Amino acid sequence: MSKRAPGRLSALAAACFAVMSLPVAGFAQEPGLTDKTIKIGMFAPLSGPNMAYGFDVANAARMYYDKINKEGGINGRKIEVVLEDDRCNANDLVAAVKKLVERDQVFLLNGGSCSAAVVAAKDYVVRSKIPLIMLNASGDGALYPPTDYIFGAFSISQYAVGGAIVDFAAKTLGAKKIAYINHDDAYGVWNLEGSKADAEAHKVDLQVESISPTITDVTAPFFKLRAVNPDALAIVTYARPAALLIKKAYELGFNKPIILSVAGTANLSQLAENVGSKDALKNFYVQDVLADLPGGPKIKWVYDMYKEAYPDLAAKPDHPQAYMPYGIPSAMSIVNALKDAGPQPTREKVLEALKKQHFDSGVMAGPVVFGPQERAANKSTIFIKFDGTNQVLQPGVYTSRWQFKG
Amino acid sequence: MDLQLALLFLQQGVASGLVVGSVYALLALAIVIIFRTSEVPNFAQGEMLMAAGYVALYLFVFRAMPVWAAIPMTIVVAFAGAALFRRVVLTQVAHASGSPVNLVIATLGLSYVLKGLVRQTGFGDTPRSFPALVSTDSIMIGQASVTRLDLAILGTAVIVMAAFFWMFGYTKLGRAMRSVGMNPKAAQLVGVNLNRIHTTIWGLSGAISAIAALLISPKLLMTADMGSVVTLGFAAAIVGGFASLPGAVVGGFIIGIVEQLVGLFVSSRAITLAPFLAIMLVLILRPQGLFGGRVVIKKV
Numbered sequence: 078m079s080k081r082a083p084g085r086l087s088a089l090a091a092a093c094f095a096v097m098s099l100p101v102a103g104f105a106q107e108p109g110l111t112d113k114t115i116k117i118g119m120f121a122p123l124s125g126p127n128m129a130y131g132f133d134v135a136n137a138a139r140m141y142y143d144k145i146n147k148e149g150g151i152n153g154r155k156i157e158v159v160l161e162d163d164r165c166n167a168n169d170l171v172a173a174v175k176k177l178v179e180r181d182q183v184f185l186l187n188g189g190s191c192s193a194a195v196v197a198a199k200d201y202v203v204r205s206k207i208p209l210i211m212l213n214a215s216g217d218g219a220l221y222p223p224t225d226y227i228f229g230a231f232s233i234s235q236y237a238v239g240g241a242i243v244d245f246a247a248k249t250l251g252a253k254k255i256a257y258i259n260h261d262d263a264y265g266v267w268n269l270e271g272s273k274a275d276a277e278a279h280k281v282d283l284q285v286e287s288i289s290p291t292i293t294d295v296t297a298p299f300f301k302l303r304a305v306n307p308d309a310l311a312i313v314t315y316a317r318p319a320a321l322l323i324k325k326a327y328e329l330g331f332n333k334p335i336i337l338s339v340a341g342t343a344n345l346s347q348l349a350e351n352v353g354s355k356d357a358l359k360n361f362y363v364q365d366v367l368a369d370l371p372g373g374p375k376i377k378w379v380y381d382m383y384k385e386a387y388p389d390l391a392a393k394p395d396h397p398q399a400y401m402p403y404g405i406p407s408a409m410s411i412v413n414a415l416k417d418a419g420p421q422p423t424r425e426k427v428l429e430a431l432k433k434q435h436f437d438s439g440v441m442a443g444p445v446v447f448g449p450q451e452r453a454a455n456k457s458t459i460f461i462k463f464d465g466t467n468q469v470l471q472p473g474v475y476t477s478r479w480q481f482k483g
Numbered sequence: 484m485d486l487q488l489a490l491l492f493l494q495q496g497v498a499s500g501l502v503v504g505s506v507y508a509l510l511a512l513a514i515v516i517i518f519r520t521s522e523v524p525n526f527a528q529g530e531m532l533m534a535a536g537y538v539a540l541y542l543f544v545f546r547a548m549p550v551w552a553a554i555p556m557t558i559v560v561a562f563a564g565a566a567l568f569r570r571v572v573l574t575q576v577a578h579a580s581g582s583p584v585n586l587v588i589a590t591l592g593l594s595y596v597l598k599g600l601v602r603q604t605g606f607g608d609t610p611r612s613f614p615a616l617v618s619t620d621s622i623m624i625g626q627a628s629v630t631r632l633d634l635a636i637l638g639t640a641v642i643v644m645a646a647f648f649w650m651f652g653y654t655k656l657g658r659a660m661r662s663v664g665m666n667p668k669a670a671q672l673v674g675v676n677l678n679r680i681h682t683t684i685w686g687l688s689g690a691i692s693a694i695a696a697l698l699i700s701p702k703l704l705m706t707a708d709m710g711s712v713v714t715l716g717f718a719a720a721i722v723g724g725f726a727s728l729p730g731a732v733v734g735g736f737i738i739g740i741v742e743q744l745v746g747l748f749v750s751s752r753a754i755t756l757a758p759f760l761a762i763m764l765v766l767i768l769r770p771q772g773l774f775g776g777r778v779v780i781k782k783v
Contacts, residue, residue: 126602286751287752288751288754289754289755291708291711291755292754292755293503293702293703293712294499294503294742294743294754296499296746297496297499297742297745297747297754298754300492300495301746304488304491304492316609317610317704317706320610320612320704328619328621328628328630329628330621344609347609347610350612351610351611351612352612353612353619
């Protein structure tokens with residue numbers, strides 16, 4: 078036994094060294110981070126009826142990460158993406174987030190195309206202290222009051238949707254009295270709050286009617302708004318009530334400008350069909366959040382990049398999906414924050430860098446701006462005159478004045 | 484609000500309320516005829532309307548079938564589908580258990596099946612318009628503005644209801660239906676074929692839903708969830724008296740007008756609430772409904 082003691086001792090010493098050295102290595106590297114790679118957990122609706130909200134948005138973010146990898150990565154590290162399907166459903170989304178964090182051990186999360194679903198992950202994300210940078214969901218319910226961990230609204234904050242419409246109606250259409258119709262849910266409350274801030278700044282009289290998203294007959298709310306003799310009608314609803322209101326306005330001979338928020342514009346050709354007559358769209362404007370008309374010269378590079386990255390998908394009739402470009406500014410923010418966090422990034426360093434992001438993506442109408450209290454990336458929009466067939470970009474960018482006051 | 488505006492709102496509320504109320508009345512009628520003869524509230528009535536609407540849309544828009552063929556074919560399909568459900572599913576459920584609760588659950592099942600089928604086709608993914616068969620040009624009645632389509636909806640609904648009442652009151656089939664509603668065992672003893680009558684009633688209920696769908700679809704946008712409009716049909720049936728056919732019709736018009744007046748005089752937010760307040764009031768003040776007759780308590 079004594080003869081074997083020195084061997085045992087050296088084995089014990091080696092084991093002690095190994096045990097002592099393991100935690101050191103563990104603390105030195107954050108989850109999802111190696112000398113060569115950064116693991117990003119993505120989630121989006123990749124199947125199901127809401128696939129159009131995020132499938133190509135996730136593809137856009139991935140093609141941007143691929144571009145960064147081809148250029149050498151970030152401080153020598155290549156981006157590795159683990160992608161999960163959230164089906165725009167709160168249960169599936171939370172399950173996907175937990176899987177990415179606990180099993181795949183990702184460094185940060187980049188996902189969420191549907192606001193109601195992504196808000197459900199808020200508590201878990203904050204508890205896990207993992208950065209979540211949304212894809213294209215507004216997700217205001219998770220952004221305000223601000224936490225250290227969640228950033229979003231790369232498409233636009235719901236607070237800014239209504240405010241930007243008021244800004245456009247007042248500046249461009251010279252409206253002094255605006256008939257404003259929104260939903261009687263949380264989204265309606267948020268966009269009305271932003272609208273009031275801009276109405277106050279422009280000294281505009283805002284006449285508001287709030288309706289249920291499931292309303293079947295819009296005669297009463299429309300009549301009430303028409304009775305106040307407004308200079309313009311702002312419709313801040315989903316596509317179905319919006320089409321009913323435009324149709325009713327046409328039936329009743331309303332000829333003042335009608336402005337439709339971005340929430341109701343997912344399919345403009347279907348909208349033109351649903352309102353029944355092109356004459357209903359004679360004085361009609363739609364809000365958009367891109368820097369140009371879809372496929373326009375300013376953002377053509379995004380569509381070209383998509384064609385190169387996904388030639389098979391691009392050949393299909395419904396691709397790229399309308400919201401595809403929204404994935405770029407989200408991915409850009411992550412790449413910029415990772416670069417700013419330096420060669421030894423930690424989650425805390427990245428979160429601090431995210432709070433200081435201020436850059437123009439070249440894709441969206443306004444710059445990405447975060448701050449100590451600011452978690453919504455975009456508050457700017459453009460407006461397009463739409464006559465049922467043609468889209469004409471209106472000059473200028475319109476930004477809501479709304480700020481979170483705590 | 485000044486008097487002139489109040490008068491305008493009142494006239495508009497009544498005119499628009501009569502139009503939408505006529506469709507609620509048709510739906511209430513479809514619900515009540517089933518309930519009167521089988522004591523089963525059909526919770527798939529809205530989805531039967533929705534499915535019939537999509538059948539019409541498919542025939543009329545996607546198959547470019549002429550109106551004169553698409554409309555009767557839609558009504559026939561709705562009649563056959565509802566009758567088949569009664570004959571194949573409900574009869575089996577009744578034989579297996581006999582509990583009315585199981586029959587109600589079967590109707591709930593049908594509602595999910597129909598909604599799922601429409602979603603499966605892909606037509607229900609986006610709100611779609613159903614082309615109006617009558618012009619949507621406005622005309623003034625007093626100070627109220629209605630469209631020609633509105634008048635056509637009201638006129639058609641009234642004609643369908645009148646035809647139905649005539650059939651129910653003056654034909655052999657109608658008398659058989661009434662007898663099954665009053666006392667099925669006695670009706671069977673005098674030679675009425677219960678199964679045939681129940682199947683015909685379900686078929687008629689489906690056909691009425693199809694007519695309601697053809698009338699209301701150009702005003703709503705079609706989605707797989709459009710069947711939720713049946714809630715207002717149930718409200719109309721409860722207000723009028725769940726076992727009364729004239730009550731269902733009057734209830735439909737009341738709900739339609741109340742909805743509009745509440746929206747105009749109280750708040751747009753209250754539009755969806757108004758029918759339920761009307762139900763609560765009726766249930767508290769006159770539980771049998773406005774035309775429901777005396778409350779009968781069955782002793783066990």
